[in-house]
Amino acid sequence: MLIKLYEENPNQREIEKVLEVLRDGGIIIYPTDTVYGIGCDITNVKAVEKIAHYKKVQIEKSNMSFICSDLSHLSDYTKPISNTVFKLLKRNLPGPFTFILEANSNVPKYFKGKKKTVGIRVPDNNIIREIVRQLGNPILSTSVYDEDTVIEYTTDPELIHEKFDDFADLVIDGGYGDNVPSTVIDCTVDLPVIIRQGKGIVQE
Incomplete structure (x- = not known):
């Protein structure tokens, strides 16, 4: 299924279709x-395993992250952080x-x-962000982007x-879409450090 959504005003009826797929353990792009x-509801282990299998990685060893709707949602899944x-x-x-x-313990063990x-x-x-907010759970985040083969299908939703x-x-x-991935910052060390420079310049 391919549906069109506009960022300025996502159609609620179409969002409901996405939520139904996610709640049924489906995979969305x-x-x-x-x-x-590429993602799914992080609480659905079968869907997470399907994505990991597709990407040829073990879940616990992968670099898959997940999407939260805002800062307060993010804090539901992380240990207390410093002011910095x-x-x-x-x-x-x-x-x-x-x-x-x-x-923290809210993050599934797998x-x-x-x-x-x-x-x-x-x-x-x-x-x-609106989909995640209405779902109530984070969505798994791994990209359709392939560092070895940057080709058109990774940016054109119809080709995807x-x-x-x-x-x-x-x-x-x-x-x-873009074909430059996110910048990755490790905040588990004393001074946060960029471990992959992608799109965006960090405002320190």
């Missing part, structure tokens, strides 16, 4: 402020960044493994739909 993402880290998050979110933080951390995104894209039709239950057309 959605726009962000960087590349298109809070200010960093507040200055840069919503935005094209993935912050690695210490996970995500954490031995690493006890979680990557969290709050994209500057109203479509996916063609390529992933057998895998994803629903693709959201939110306009053309």
Whole structure:
């Protein structure tokens, strides 16, 4: 299924279709402020395992992160953070960044493994944030982007739909995507450090 949503005013009837797919354990492909993402409700282990299998990774060893709707939602899944880290998050979110933080017990065990951390995104894209807000749970975030082969299908939602039709239950057309991934910042060390420079300049 391919549906069109507009960031300025996402149609509630179409959002309901997305929520129904997610609640049924389905997989969606959605726009962000960087590349298109592949995701599911993080509480549905079968859907998470399906995505991990598709990406040929083990969940607990993967770099899959998840999307929260805002800063307060993010704090539901992380251990208390310092004022320095809070200010960093507040200055840069919503935005094209993935912050690695210490996970709390609300994060499903299959995500954490031995690493006890979680990557969290709050994209500057109203479509996916509104879906997450109404769902009530974060959505898994892993990109359709392939670092080895930057080709057109990763930015054009209609081509993404063609390529992933057998895998994803629903693709959201939110306009053309980018082919530069998010910047990843590790906040589990004394001084936050950029471990992947992608889209966006961090406001320190």
